[in-house]
Amino acid sequence: xxxxxxxxxxxxxxxxxxxxxxxxxxxxxxxxxxxxxxxxxxxxxxxxxxxxxxxxxxxxxxxxxxxxxxxxxxxxxxxxxxxxxxxxxxxxxxxxxxxxxxxxxxxxxxxxxxxxxxxxxxxxxxxxxxxxxxxxxxxxxxxxxxxxxxxxxxxxxxxxxxxxxxxxxxxxxxxxxxxxxxxxxxxxxxxxxxxxxxxxxxxxxxxxxxxxxxxxxxxxxxxxxxxxxxxxxxxxxxxxxxxxxxxxxxxxxxxxxxxxxxxxxxxxxxxxxxxxxxxxxxxxxxxxxxxxxxxxxxxxxxxxxxxxxxxxxxxxxxxxxxxxxxxxxxxxxxxxxxxxxx
Numbered sequence: 001x002x003x004x005x006x007x008x009x010x011x012x013x014x015x016x017x018x019x020x021x022x023x024x025x026x027x028x029x030x031x032x033x034x035x036x037x038x039x040x041x042x043x044x045x046x047x048x049x050x051x052x053x054x055x056x057x058x059x060x061x062x063x064x065x066x067x068x069x070x071x072x073x074x075x076x077x078x079x080x081x082x083x084x085x086x087x088x089x090x091x092x093x094x095x096x097x098x099x100x101x102x103x104x105x106x107x108x109x110x111x112x113x114x115x116x117x118x119x120x121x122x123x124x125x126x127x128x129x130x131x132x133x134x135x136x137x138x139x140x141x142x143x144x145x146x147x148x149x150x151x152x153x154x155x156x157x158x159x160x161x162x163x164x165x166x167x168x169x170x171x172x173x174x175x176x177x178x179x180x181x182x183x184x185x186x187x188x189x190x191x192x193x194x195x196x197x198x199x200x201x202x203x204x205x206x207x208x209x210x211x212x213x214x215x216x217x218x219x220x221x222x223x224x225x226x227x228x229x230x231x232x233x234x235x236x237x238x239x240x241x242x243x244x245x246x247x248x249x250x251x252x253x254x255x256x257x258x259x260x261x262x263x264x265x266x267x268x269x270x271x272x273x274x275x276x277x278x279x280x281x282x283x284x285x286x287x288x289x290x291x292x293x294x295x296x297x298x299x300x301x302x303x304x305x306x307x308x309x310x311x312x313x314x315x316x317x318x319x320x321x322x323x324x325x326x327x328x329x330x331x332x333x334x335x336x337x338x339x340x341x342x
Contacts (some may be wrong), residue, residue: 015042016042016253017107017253020330022034026049033079035062035076037058039058088107091106094106105337106121109125109250111271122145124145124147126251130146148276150325150328151260163238168199168240169200169202169242172244173204186294187215191222195301196305199223200235202229237261242254242255247292249271250271251272252270258317259321262317262318264287265286267288269291285320287300
């Protein structure tokens with residue numbers, strides 16, 4: 001049995017990784033026991049998975065049991081002691097599990113280096129994150145490795161969309177580091193050039209009012225903000241291109257999900273994008289743009305209005321994610337990790 005623990009309650013990377021890890025573990029016949037807050041976004045989806053068992057309580061109570069080493073929750077304590085492996089999904093949890101360092105992996109979701117000095121396993125999502133850590137801490141005492149996320153293959157085939165106007169989709173939290181301001185500036189340039197495109201931004205966050213005001217004040221007709229959707233995959237099916245203009249992105253799960261739906265990607269060169277697309281992005285399904293470069297975003301969108309180029313990159317993206325970032329590949333890496341720890 002594999003155990004995971006998180007304090008995270010939001011939708012996003014940790015929630016999605018708990019689901020993908022559970023599915024990958026099921027492929028190798030492993031049960032997954034997950035400790036998490038009772039209002040965690042991933043809870044309902046996790047309960048639908050056949051190999052998952054959940055222990056959920058309030059976040060404050062979870063802190064209490066961490067501080068008391070689960071002596072008042074003996075069933076959880078037994079699961080921790082009997083588990084083959086423990087994954088922690090928040091770096092500040094590392095000190096609560098030091099005694100299990102021989103079977104403990106801290107998944108570095110953020111790409112940052114806080115709480116990475118320990119004797120357990122650091123699991124980085126990208127080689128850039130791994131190399132940054134080794135550069136800063138060459139004499140570290142941990143075991144360090146890279147295990148990127150895995151994605152579930154979709155059953156339906158994809159084909160070139162029949163949209164009359166090129167449809168570009170982007171999604172994420174409306175915060176500065178996601179770079180949505182640059183996409184709005186690109187939309188302004190495209191509208192000025194009378195280029196036919198419709199850009200849709202899915203998400204919410206503290207910058208929502210500011211972003212909406214910029215769109216309205218400039219009378220932009222080719223871009224609009226849309227709230228979160230429970231079925232982003234359905235939106236991917238209707239789109240032509242996925243665009244992510246983040247200023248930083250450790251490993252954008254949403255990029256992989258778009259690629260699984262057969263979308264070519266426009267992306268800045270973040271850690272996550274470099275892990276997925278490497279040094280020859282078009283062969284892997286993407287066009288790179290510089291950080292904070294509306295002109296390059298505009299040019300990339302215009303380039304992908306060419307049906308032949310868009311279909312080629314879509315096929316490359318789909319092949320790349322299926323070959324190099326599948327759930328099966330993730331399950332093999334996890335199995336190797338458990339065998340190495342033994």
